[in-house]
Amino acid sequence: MAPRANWKGFLRLSLVTCPVALYPATSDTEKVSFNQINRKTGHRIKYLKVDAETGDEVTSEDIVKGYKVDTDTYIEVTKDELDDIALDSTHTIDIDEFVPKSDIDNRYLIRPYYLVPDGKVGHDAYAVIRETIRSMDKVAIGRVVLTNREHIIALEPLESGLMGTLLRYPYEVRSEAEYFDDIQDVKLTRDMLDLAKHIVEKKSGAFDPELFEDHYETALIDLINKKRSGAPITAKAAPKSGGNVINLMDALKKSIASEKDAAPAAKVAKETAKAKKPKKRVAGQREMLLPIAGKGGKDAAAKTATREATRETSKKADKPVRAPARAKKAG
Secondary structure (H helix, E strand, O other), rough: EEEEEEEEEEEEEEEEEEEEEEEEOOOOOOOOOOOOOOHHHHHHOOOOOOOOOOEEOOOOOOOOOOEEEEEEEEEEEEEHHHHHHOOOOEEEEEEEEEEEEOOOOOEEEEEEEOOOOOOOOOOOHHHHHHHHHEEEEEEEEEEEEEEEEEEEEEEEEOOOOOEEEOOOHHOOOOOOOOOOOOOOOOOOOHHHHHHHHHHHHHHHHOOOOOHOOOHHHHHHHHHHHHHHHHOOOOOOOOOOOOOOOOOOOHHHHHHHHHHHHHHHHHHHHHHHHHOOOOOOOOOOOHHHHHOOHHHHHHHHHHHHHHHHHHHHHHHHHHHOOOOOOOOOOOO
């Protein structure tokens, strides 16, 4: 199933306009996630919205937004008041200026999106804007309103489309001076730097994200598969500590020696990983979760199916009684 657009509207460069849709370029839904359950019953935990003082449950219609100004003192802000100050440019991305990409500090980058033509019309205007940005080798800076807040967005060509990256405002970026002022000014010898550069050269290579492996995610999937199949779970031995570094020069020399020993094995591992590149998965890492195998697995599957059927029956029976809807998170 194709992802839903986070925003639809128009991309405008002066008098050139085209309908576009904004899609998230990244996703965390592929990762294994957990629900909180009652250890005794196996049922999911349900959360209720309650008054912090009385402990009484509060219905959705009685929940409003409040800005905390002091202990137990809030300024109430209604939905109508928020609607009154909503920005008008909710359906248009206006390109304000063009800047060199190198001018954008990486700390200002939030998250990437794909900006594509929306519908069959407007592809010519879209192409004009895309190729204009590409030919100038710059990034287009515009504004877009998401969840009632205005964001700065940087647009740049990506193959046949446009990638938009949301940017932070200056007040959202902390000054490095608060953290770096106490760093000591250390004098390094040429020998130390030469040894360190040698290590870097040995480890240098081309950036290939296909070779990255989420080891924790893989371990989670392995754990779940073992528990589903009834395999024994063994605790992993604690890693040995490398000890404190006493002499920096000795540590650099030992690093070079260890790199020489590890180089052949690392090269073989890298070539093997390249040869066995995983195919791109639509469903993500969860495809690695295996079906239950063995006698114990069949029993577990039967129990799971019975439990799920019971839950579905219970849900249908309880359908008329609806839990209070969750209030949307403040923009």
